[in-house]
Amino acid sequence: MNPTSKNNLNLYKTDFVVWTEQTAKLIHAKKFSQVDWQAVVEEIESLGKSDRREIKSRLEVLLQHLLKWQYQSNFQSSSWQSTIYEQRKRILDLLKDSPSLQPYLTEVLPESYHRGKQAASDEIKVQINTFPADCPYAIDQILDSEFLPRVIS
Numbered sequence: 776m777n778p779t780s781k782n783n784l785n786l787y788k789t790d791f792v793v794w795t796e797q798t799a800k801l802i803h804a805k806k807f808s809q810v811d812w813q814a815v816v817e818e819i820e821s822l823g824k825s826d827r828r829e830i831k832s833r834l835e836v837l838l839q840h841l842l843k844w845q846y847q848s849n850f851q852s853s854s855w856q857s858t859i860y861e862q863r864k865r866i867l868d869l870l871k872d873s874p875s876l877q878p879y880l881t882e883v884l885p886e887s888y889h890r891g892k893q894a895a896s897d898e899i900k901v902q903i904n905t906f907p908a909d910c911p912y913a914i915d916q917i918l919d920s921e922f923l924p925r926v927i928s
Contacts, residue, residue, distance in 0.1 A: 787814045830869050830876055831883045837862035837917060838891030839898070842906055845924035847899045856923075863918055880914050 786794040794814070801810050840858045844851055870876055888910035896903040916922045 787811060826869055826873055826876060827879060830866055830879060831887055833862045833866050833869075834880065834883065834887040834917070835890045835894065837866070838888050838910070838912075839894040841912060841917070841924055842892060842895040843899055844926075846895070846901065846905060846927050848926040850899070859923070860920070863920060867918060884910055884914065 786797060795818075798810055798815060801807075837859060840855050840862070844855055844859065866880075870880075892903060892906045895901075895906065912922075912924065916924075
């Protein structure tokens, strides 16, 4: 490892923003031997993982609020509706940037529903078995800007 590579590795550990800027400059200048490629690979891999975590988290919050909307209609609010809208919008933004994440929604739906159901149960103080065992909404409904579930009396 040459001194520039060592310095670049130290930057990666001590100042990530400066490391990204310096690494981009090295690549633009075609100084490939000075790039810490292992760190670059790690960062590229983490970007995909980050998008997956975000989409899963947003799906959980969205499902939580859809359940609250459906099962506690006497407390429906513009705040809940705004949260539903915002989570949908952010998920759709992620899917627009990375369409390959579309199948991931289906993959994580059962776990996201379980977590959203648990959060809704905790928040509105109802037994978790009040909600269906499996997600009652299709992915298309979940992401549909016009969809709000029918109220359960």
